[in-house]
Structure formats: structure tokens, C-alpha cells
Amino acid sequence: MSKTIEEAEWFYELLDEGDKSLLIERFQQFKIHHVLDIGCGNGISLQLMNLALDADYLEGVELRPWKALVEEYHEIMSGKPNHKKDVSTMEELWNAVFKITSGQAMPKKLWSIAYETSIGEYASQLPPGKKYDAIIVSQVLHMTNERDIQCISEILRNHTHAHSMIYYSMKDDYQQNKAGTLQAEDVFNACCTLMKDLRDRNVKYTLGPKSETQGWCHIYTNL
Ligand SMILES: C[S@@+](CC[C@H](N)C(=O)[O-])C[C@H]1O[C@@H](n2cnc3c(N)ncnc32)[C@H](O)[C@@H]1O
Numbered sequence: 001m002s003k004t005i006e007e008a009e010w011f012y013e014l015l016d017e018g019d020k021s022l023l024i025e026r027f028q029q030f031k032i033h034h035v036l037d038i039g040c041g042n043g044i045s046l047q048l049m050n051l052a053l054d055a056d057y058l059e060g061v062e063l064r065p066w067k068a069l070v071e072e073y074h075e076i077m078s079g080k081p082n083h084k085k086d087v088s089t090m091e092e093l094w095n096a097v098f099k100i101t102s103g104q105a106m107p108k109k110l111w112s113i114a115y116e117t118s119i120g121e122y123a124s125q126l127p128p129g130k131k132y133d134a135i136i137v138s139q140v141l142h143m144t145n146e147r148d149i150q151c152i153s154e155i156l157r158n159h160t161h162a163h164s165m166i167y168y169s170m171k172d173d174y175q176q177n178k179a180g181t182l183q184a185e186d187v188f189n190a191c192c193t194l195m196k197d198l199r200d201r202n203v204k205y206t207l208g209p210k211s212e213t214q215g216w217c218h219i220y221t222n223l
């Protein structure tokens with residue numbers, strides 16, 4: 001079953017599983033070639049943008065090292081029939097997942113993921129004038145800090161164009177933050193400027209599902 005924007009807890013659910021023709025149509029109005037996924041984790045959303053929408057430049061930034069993401073894949077897949085035990089690099093991981101999802105070999109596209117890099121560091125290195133056709137920030141804002149949230153606002157302001165697809169989501173009761181990141185009750189305050197910028201861009205707010213341990217999911221998207 002395909003999920004609507006209100007039903008999906010994660011961005012990738014919109015492009016994963018079942019009949020998604022309605023959403024694909026909504027995606028296609030944006031003509032997405034170059035995507036930036038901020039806090040992209042294992043790159044599953046980028047891969048689905050590649051598969052379902054034929055986006056051809058897939059770019060991401062992620063705080064964790066790639067080895068931790070490969071280890072996480074093995075932990076999650078352990079004991080499952082689709083588990084590819086010989087995966088040891090991110091490229092092998094993407095190829096394995098792509099093959100399982102689509103039955104085809106992953107087409108050669110431009111991939112650029114900066115691992116072990118914070119949003120702030122990444123934003124400071126973006127060339128002025130660089131514009132993305134799509135920005136995804138799926139379930140990241142509540143895990144980060146005020147400076148990185150400001151940088152996410154700057155990326156929205158300076159590196160998107162009038163027809164860029166925008167998708168931001170966050171949880172409102174995430175209690176596992178590490179030192180230096182925001183407490184759940186401070187996340188909305190820290191996002192005030194970002195939310196104003198999103199409203200100014202006509203990005204709509206949607207209340208998404210509630211998770212048992214992390215609270216409600218708040219979604220901002222022009223999809
Ligand atoms: C809950 S996961 C979501 C992953 C992915 N966006 C998704 O929807 O499947 C949040 C991700 O954001 C990354 N992250 C958190 N703070 C970050 C920061 N300041 N800079 C870059 N990545 C960050 C985490 O390492 C983690 O992979």
C-alpha cells in the first residue's frame with residue numbers, strides 16, 4: 001500500500017512500495033535532476049529518487065562514518081532473506097538494495113555523499129549560486145543543534161530555486177539527544193526562522209503520524 005504525505009513517517013516511504021503513481025505525478029511536476037539530502041543516513045531516499053524519478057545527480061551530507069552505516073545495514077538485515085552478507089562498502093550496499101527493489105542493476109549516476117561531515121561544515125563549502133532541484137531533510141532537525149538548523153535555513157534561502165521540491169520533517173518528542181544537540185522542547189524555537197522561510201516559500205505544513213517513542217512527526221513540503 002502506498003502512503004500519503006500525512007501517513008509517511010520517513011521521506012523514503014513516499015517512493016517505496018506499492019502503487020505510488022499519484023505521488024510520482026506530484027514529484028514529476030518539479031523536474032528533479034539534482035537532489036541534496038541533508039542527514040541522508042544510508043542514502044535510501046537518494047536511491048529511490050534515482051529509481052523512481054530518474055534524478056541523475058544524488059548528493060548528501062551525513063555526520064556518521066560510512067562504516068557505521070554498513071554495520072547498521074547488517075544489524076537491520078540480519079536473519080532476513082534479502083540480507084546480502086558480502087556488502088562491505090556503501091556502493092555495494094546501494095547496488096544490493098537497488099537490485100532487490102527494482103530487479104535491475106543500479107544505473108551509473110553521479111553520487112556525492114560527504115560522510116563524517118556536519119551540515120554546518122557542508123553549508124560553508126557550498127559554492128555561491130549552486131541550486132538544487134530538491135532538498136530533503138527527513139527526520140534530522142530534532143537531532144541536531146541551533147547552528148546546523150541555521151545552516152539548513154541558509155541552504156533553503158540560497159541554494160534552491162522557485163521550482164525546487166522541498167521536504168522537511170521532524171519529531172517533537174525525541175529524548176535521546178547527545179550533548180551539544182537540542183532538547184525536544186527547544187527544537188521548535190530553534191526552527192522559527194526556518195519555518196517562517198518555509199511559509200514564505202508557500203511550503204505547506206502537515207501533521208504526520210505519531211511514533212511510540214519520538215512523538216508526532218511534523219512535515220513541511222510543497223509536494
Ligand atoms: C533519523 S536519521 C534519518 C536518516 C534519513 N534522513 C532518513 O530519513 O532515512 C537522522 C540522520 O541525520 C544525521 N545527522 C544528525 N545530525 C546531523 C548533522 N548535524 N549533520 C549531518 N547529519 C546529521 C544522523 O547521523 C542520522 O543519519
